[in-house]
Amino acid sequence: QVQLQESGPGLVKSSETLSLTCNVSGGSINNGNYYWSWIRLPAGKGLEWVGRFYIHGKTYYNPSLRSRVTISGDTSKNQFSLRLNSVTAADTAVYYCARSGYSHGEFDYWGQGIRVTVSS
Amino acid sequence: DIQMTQSPSSLSASVGDRVTITCRASQSISRFLNWYQHKPGKAPQVLIYGATNLQSGVPFRFSGSGSGTDFTLTISSLQPEDFATYYCQQSFITPSMNTFGQGTKLEIK
Numbered sequence: 533q534v535q536l537q538e539s540g541p542g543l544v545k546s547s548e549t550l551s552l553t554c555n556v557s558g559g560s561i562n563n564g565n566y567y568w569s570w571i572r573l574p575a576g577k578g579l580e581w582v583g584r585f586y587i588h589g590k591t592y593y594n595p596s597l598r599s600r601v602t603i604s605g606d607t608s609k610n611q612f613s614l615r616l617n618s619v620t621a622a623d624t625a626v627y628y629c630a631r632s633g634y635s636h637g638e639f640d641y642w643g644q645g646i647r648v649t650v651s652s
Numbered sequence: 653d654i655q656m657t658q659s660p661s662s663l664s665a666s667v668g669d670r671v672t673i674t675c676r677a678s679q680s681i682s683r684f685l686n687w688y689q690h691k692p693g694k695a696p697q698v699l700i701y702g703a704t705n706l707q708s709g710v711p712f713r714f715s716g717s718g719s720g721t722d723f724t725l726t727i728s729s730l731q732p733e734d735f736a737t738y739y740c741q742q743s744f745i746t747p748s749m750n751t752f753g754q755g756t757k758l759e760i761k
Contacts (some may be wrong), residue, residue, distance in 0.1 A: 560760070567746070567747055569750075577754075578739065578750040578752055578753065578754040578755040579688075579690075579696065579739055579741075579755070580752065581749070581750040581751065581752065584747055586747060590747075592747045592748055592749070594749065595749070598711070617686060628695060628696070630695075632743070632746065632750075633701075635684070635745025636700075636701045636702045636705075636743060637684060637688070637701075637744075637746035637750070638686040638698045638701035638707075638741075638743065639686070639688070639696070639698060639741070640698055640701075640707070642695035642696055642697075644694070644695055645695060
């Protein structure tokens with residue numbers, strides 16, 4: 533059974549960098565059949581895909597966030613990470629990590645989510 | 653960018669009702685459309701993938717249809733545990749970009 537678990541600070545100051553890690557168990561992030569994504573849910577809004585990590589360090593980002601986002605993977609620890617710099621109140625959200633399949637692209641396993649608040 | 657538009661944005665219904673939620677893509681996405689159920693404080697759960705395929709473990713009262721730009725999620729007979737927010741998601745241009753609809757909140761009448 534694949535499990536994902538987000539970790540990181542729940543409070544980040546405005547203009548600083550948000551850093552989160554997703555620990556994966558029951559499956560390898562080095563498996564070419566899957567992508568590993570970050571998705572967020574701002575309060576009162578809908579789900580927003582942030583970006584994803586793929587094998588050999590390939591990354592893909594939402595164009596609206598590309599200038600501020602970095603996603604990286606650590607295969608030795610079987611985890612992947614999100615860094616979002618120059619945060620504002622608009623980045624306050626629940627952040628989820630999730631796995632998606634190569635063939636249909638559905639997000640089939642998700643972490644429980646971590647609430648991150650940007651304070652002024 | 654591919655935009656996904658869901659309707660309605662909210663819906664009130666009763667246990668036992670048949671409910672339909674629609675999702676429209678701004679361009680053809682073939683059958684690369686997935687549906688999710690999200691309850692507060694929990695992770696979203698995939699219900700339907702590839703427009704019509706029921707995810708393992710999901711009750712048969714959920715079904716999906718459509719292709720191209722217009723898609724539908726149907727719940728044949730609402731159960732108390734089905735009151736949640738539902739999202740569609742296009743995966744046509746994975747891995748470059750994924751887009752979700754704005755969500756449909758299904759509430760008890």
